[in-house]
Amino acid sequence: MAEKILLIDDEAEFVETLAARMRSRQMEVSTATSAAEALQREDVDSYDAIVLDLQMPGMDGLAALEEIKKRNPQLQVILLTGKATVEKGVQAMKMGAMDLLEKPADIEELTRKIKEAGDRKMVLVTAASEKQVKEIIGSKAW
Amino acid sequence: MRFCGEVSAAVSHEIKNVLAIIKETAGLLGDHAARALAEEQQLPPEQVREATGAIDRQVRRADGIVRRLNRFAHSVDRESEGVELGESCRLLAELATRLLAGRSATLQVVVPEQEVTVQASRFRLLHFLWRGLESVLAATGPGARLQLVVSARCETAGTADAPGTPGIHGAAKTVPGGHLELSWQAGEVVGSGAPEFPGPAELELLAQLAAEFELNPEEQRFVLLLP
Numbered sequence: 001m002a003e004k005i006l007l008i009d010d011e012a013e014f015v016e017t018l019a020a021r022m023r024s025r026q027m028e029v030s031t032a033t034s035a036a037e038a039l040q041r042e043d044v045d046s047y048d049a050i051v052l053d054l055q056m057p058g059m060d061g062l063a064a065l066e067e068i069k070k071r072n073p074q075l076q077v078i079l080l081t082g083k084a085t086v087e088k089g090v091q092a093m094k095m096g097a098m099d100l101l102e103k104p105a106d107i108e109e110l111t112r113k114i115k116e117a118g119d120r121k122m123v124l125v126t127a128a129s130e131k132q133v134k135e136i137i138g139s140k141a142w
Numbered sequence: 143m144r145f146c147g148e149v150s151a152a153v154s155h156e157i158k159n160v161l162a163i164i165k166e167t168a169g170l171l172g173d174h175a176a177r178a179l180a181e182e183q184q185l186p187p188e189q190v191r192e193a194t195g196a197i198d199r200q201v202r203r204a205d206g207i208v209r210r211l212n213r214f215a216h217s218v219d220r221e222s223e224g225v226e227l228g229e230s231c232r233l234l235a236e237l238a239t240r241l242l243a244g245r246s247a248t249l250q251v252v253v254p255e256q257e258v259t260v261q262a263s264r265f266r267l268l269h270f271l272w273r274g275l276e277s278v279l280a281a282t283g284p285g286a287r288l289q290l291v292v293s294a295r296c297e298t299a300g301t302a303d304a305p306g307t308p309g310i311h312g313a314a315k316t317v318p319g320g321h322l323e324l325s326w327q328a329g330e331v332v333g334s335g336a337p338e339f340p341g342p343a344e345l346e347l348l349a350q351l352a353a354e355f356e357l358n359p360e361e362q363r364f365v366l367l368l369p
Contacts, residue, residue, distance in 0.1 A: 010243075011159050013196065017166040024173050055155065057243040058284065082158035103158050104165035 003118045004028040004046060008038045008064070009053040009080065018051075025111055035064035045072050049117035051110070054081035054088065054100070062092060069096045074124040076117035080105055145269045152240040153211045160204045167196045210236050217265040225264045227292045227320045227368075228253030234271050235290070245279045246329065247286040258294045260320040260368040262351055267368070270340075270347045271322070274364065277337035278326050285329025295319035295367060318369070325363035339364075 005027055009015040012033050019029040032038035035052070036059050044050075050068060054061035065077050079092050079100045089100045098120065099113050171193040178185040213233055231251045235242075242249055271290075279286060297317045340348060340355060348355050354367040 011163065013200075014159065014163045014166060017163060017170055017196070021166060021170050021173055024170075024177070055240075055244065058246045060244070082155045082162070104162040107166075107169055 002026050002028050003048045003114050004030075005114055006030045006032065006038060006041075006044070006047045006050045008032045008035055008050065008056075010034060010056045011053075021107055022111075022114075027111075027114065035059040035061070035067075039064065039067055039071075044068070045075065047075065048121050049076045049078055049098075049114045051078045051080060051114070054079050054092070062088070062095065065092060065095050065097055074121055074128065076121050078110070078113050078117060145272055148241075148272070149211075149214060149237055152237065153207060155240055156207050157204060160200045160207065163200050164197055167193050167200070214268070217268055221263055222261055223264060224259045225262045225267060227258045227260060227322065230264060230267060231271070231290050231292055231322070234268055234275070237268075238272065238275055241275065241279070242288075245286065246284045247279055247282075247288060249275070249288045249290060252289060252291040254293055256294070258292055258320045260318075262353075262368060266347050266350050270344055270351065270353075270366070271324075273341075273344050273347075274324055274337070274339055274366075277339035278324065281337040282326055282328040286326050287329075288324060288326045291323045291325070293321045293323075295321050320368040322366040322368070323363055324366075325361075327362065337364075 005022060007015050007019055007022070007029060008031075009018075010033050015031045015033060019031050022029045030041070030043075030047075032041070035056060038044070038050075039059075052061045052064055056064075059067075061079050061081070065079065068075050068077055073096065076098045077096070079097050080103050081088070081100060082103045092100050098117055101110060101113070171190065174189045174193075175185050177183075210233065214237060228251070231253065235249050235251050238249065275288070278288060294316045295318070297315050337357070337359070339357065352369050355364065356367075357364040
């Protein structure tokens, strides 16, 4: 099954070129040039991975990550950054980012991470569904 | 040192973005070529043209960024030199592109037809204005609109100010020196409102520039008078 990803970066030319490369790798890709625009999408929950630029005008990557995780902790976020600092990286991981890659990222590495994100999300969704089923079975209402 | 670090960080970030686009564009062309090879087809010329066009655009963009950095690097060459204020303010605005974008702010530089040149340290002037920008942006919150107006210094009845300044009557006489006014309108979210500026380091810069400074938080502007 093709991974469904959302790419968010304020550099329109970057995001479109990366999207074209991802599509040629059989991924289903949507793009946004700001975090605010991305978060307005009604289908945010449906992505296997969100690839997000750390430094963006307006809502930056960390703020967007916080908002995404608040909405749906199962969503997997990979951050891209032009200037990775150890502190920002640690902070991003603590906030639930799956990984932080430095720009320009290697396409094969990014592809691997996206596939990993898809697998992780699947495990989390399955675990949540099983828990839900167990709760229903164990409830008095059943 | 901090100023140099901030400018270098902003510029290197811009260069990284350019490199990322060049890398992805070259990669995309490589993907097209690999597919064409696998299918024993010719690589469509429009794909090559699109990719080379994108790379050319980004190389020109990088050239502009590096030129800017070079102008900034040479600002330390002389302790005092003829500094054209319009050019320096435009350079400041270009260097501050990321700083402004990070706060969704805009900076408009307004220069007069006649060049205004002062004798000063270009580096110190840029440093002082950079700190001013930072302080204003910290105080106004995201989405602020800033305007930096350059004019020649004028003297009217014992006061020195810009030509056409409201409230000043009588014939204005242009005197040597420059007048810079940074005004701002706060964005959607208002911060503390008043910039905490100038601090001790900026006061030292002012002394080195032999400049006069006036901050008017109510009117949301500050004025720098250079000799």
